[in-house]
Amino acid sequence: MDISAILIDWFPFLVTGIIATVGLVLSALGVGFVIGLPAAIGQVYGSRPVAFLINVYVWFFRGLPLLVLLFLFYFGIFPAIGLGDVSPFIVGAFVLGLHGGAYQAEIFRGAILSIGEGQMTAARSLGMSRTQAIRHVILPQALLIALPGWSNEYPTVLTDTSVCYAIGVAELLTRASVIVSTEYVAMPIYLACAGIYLVLNYVGMKGLHLLERRVSVPGFESGGD
Secondary structure, three states: OOOOHHHHHHHHHHHHHHHHHHHHHHHHHHHHHHHHHHHHHHHHHHOOHHHHHHHHHHHHHHHOOOOHHHHHHHHHHHHOOOOOOHHHHHHHHHHHHHHHHHHHHHHHHHHHHOOOHHHHHHHHHHHOOHHHHHHHHHHHHHHHHHHHHHHHHHHHHHHHHHHHHHHOOHHHHHHHHHHHHHHHOOOHHHHHHHHHHHHHHHHHHHHHHHHHHHOOOOOOOOOOO
16 A cells, blocks of 8 residues: 555645644634733732632643543533534634643743842832733743743643544544544554654744744843842
8 A cells, every 4th residue: 555645645634634733722822821821910919819719720720631621611511501512623722722821820920920029119119000010020021031931832732732633623633533544554644643743843842942032132030139
């Protein structure tokens, strides 16, 4: 059997899976950022009840396996609130975002805490409100500090997308499995699938490292007062 011919014939089919996988990654990172950054601010600067609720969220989504969360939302929560017809892709992206947001919250929280308290004091002494000080003084520095750790979320989310296969998202692994069940050739197809994941990981991390170098500030160090 000519494996190369099979891969060529099925390549457009695989491309749709690659597009879905990349879409899941970008959506999950975006949702995670939108959730994680405010959650980190709430943990550090919020009231005790707010910090408690955020800690419960972080504990819940970091404590459950991703597959359990996917089943819980896809077969339980979404149908229960009348959203049972939502596509598996949206559910997968949303759950990946919630899951990743819990981890991103800890990344951003650590970065915020690394900023010396003296900077908040200095900003307040200049007449800034607490919100203005967080927005204009603390966050710009914290985001620079958090970027390397946040970048490491990319390969984690990329590999996590394969779990969405379980709820029927037509991502890369799902497409590869269809080819295997049709052509009755497993190892070469899954090896090709693995190679694609490695390429996506390399390209994504390369881009993020370029971003880190572009926004880095020479001589900038965390934790200074």
